[in-house]
Amino acid sequence: xxxxLHRELYKLSHRKLTWWxxxxxxxxxxxxxxxxxxxxxxxxxxxxxxxxxxxxLILVILGSTIFSTEFQNNTILALIYxxxxxxxxxxxxYIALFIYNVALHLLAIIxxxxxxxxxxxxxxxxxTSIYKYHQPLVVNMLATTGIDIITSTLIIxxxxxxxxxxxxxAIVIAINAIIIFMGRGFSASLLNANLGIDQxxxxxxxxxxxxxxxxxxxxxxxxTSMLSNS
Numbered sequence: 425x426x427x428x429l430h431r432e433l434y435k436l437s438h439r440k441l442t443w444w445x446x447x448x449x450x451x452x453x454x455x456x457x458x459x460x461x462x463x464x465x466x467x468x469x470x471x472x473x474x475x476x477x478x479x480x481l482i483l484v485i486l487g488s489t490i491f492s493t494e495f496q497n498n499t500i501l502a503l504i505y506x507x508x509x510x511x512x513x514x515x516x517x518y519i520a521l522f523i524y525n526v527a528l529h530l531l532a533i534i535x536x537x538x539x540x541x542x543x544x545x546x547x548x549x550x551x552t553s554i555y556k557y558h559q560p561l562v563v564n565m566l567a568t569t570g571i572d573i574i575t576s577t578l579i580i581x582x583x584x585x586x587x588x589x590x591x592x593x594a595i596v597i598a599i600n601a602i603i604i605f606m607g608r609g610f611s612a613s614l615l616n617a618n619l620g621i622d623q624x625x626x627x628x629x630x631x632x633x634x635x636x637x638x639x640x641x642x643x644x645x646x647x648t649s650m651l652s653n654s
Contacts, residue, residue: 428507428516436520441489445482446531452478453535457545465546466555467640470564473539475532476572476636480579480604482528487521487580488596491587514584521580529569529576536565556640564640572636578629579604607633 436442453473460468468474493499507513539545551562559567582603586596607630615625625631 428512429519432516432520433523436490436524439486439490441486442524445486446528449475449478449482449528449532450535453532454545457539460546462545462547465543465549466553466561468546469536469540469549469561470555470568470640472529472532472536472565472569473545475529476568476575477604479525479528479532479572480576481601483521483525483576483580484583484597484600484604486524487583488587488593488600490517490521491584492591492593492596514588518580518584521583522577525576525580526573529573533565533569568636568640571639575633575635578632582629603630604633608637 453475456474456478457468460474507516540549540551549561552560555561556564579600583596583600586599587593590596590599611628611630611634614628615631619625
């Protein structure tokens with residue numbers, strides 16, 4: 425599968441959108457820092473300036489464009505023909521997006537560190553200060569990032585699924601955006617409906633989008649997600 429992955433990474437790296445998205449992410453992180461204020465400096469650092477939703481939206485836009493363009497132009501057929509298998513073709517796209525996902529999270533961490541060194545948006549914080557779960561702030565940040573990589577990987581999986589079923593990138597973007605921003609609310613409503621099967625319903629895919637936010641705001645999200653951090 426290496427040739428397929430190399431091809432997908434090459435195509436991804438030669439898209440202008442691939443390089444513009446990190447710039448947009450940094451801009452939105454700055455806006456988030458300005459909007460949140462210095463009173464929440466620890467939380468901003470822990471969440472890498474709330475980069476979670478930004479990264480997921482970037483993955484949806486970029487991933488939908490990649491998949492849907494291949495299907496609309498029928499170039500996917502040529503890719504499958506020249507690949508070792510159909511599975512290798514789709515897995516290469518999935519892994520390429522996953523690598524891009526990890527790269528975005530690493531960039532968010534680096535930019536967060538820089539903003540803490542030059543505290544223009546937030547008050548200086550100590551990386552070793554104890555914050556959530558009786559852990560140092562740096563551990564909180566790394567744990568939040570790790571959990572968010574898992575959550576965003578789920579979004580990539582849903583993105584791949586919908587892109588294979590629907591050839592319109594606009595529709596795929598809309599569906600996944602709804603999942604990101606409204607899926608949590610729908611899942612909470614479902615769990616609070618008292619259907620008697622809460623222990624099963626809490627594992628629905630929409631509820632998994634709560635993982636990151638629940639980690640850094642357990643008291644607010646646990647009653648609605650019914651998931652436990654322990």
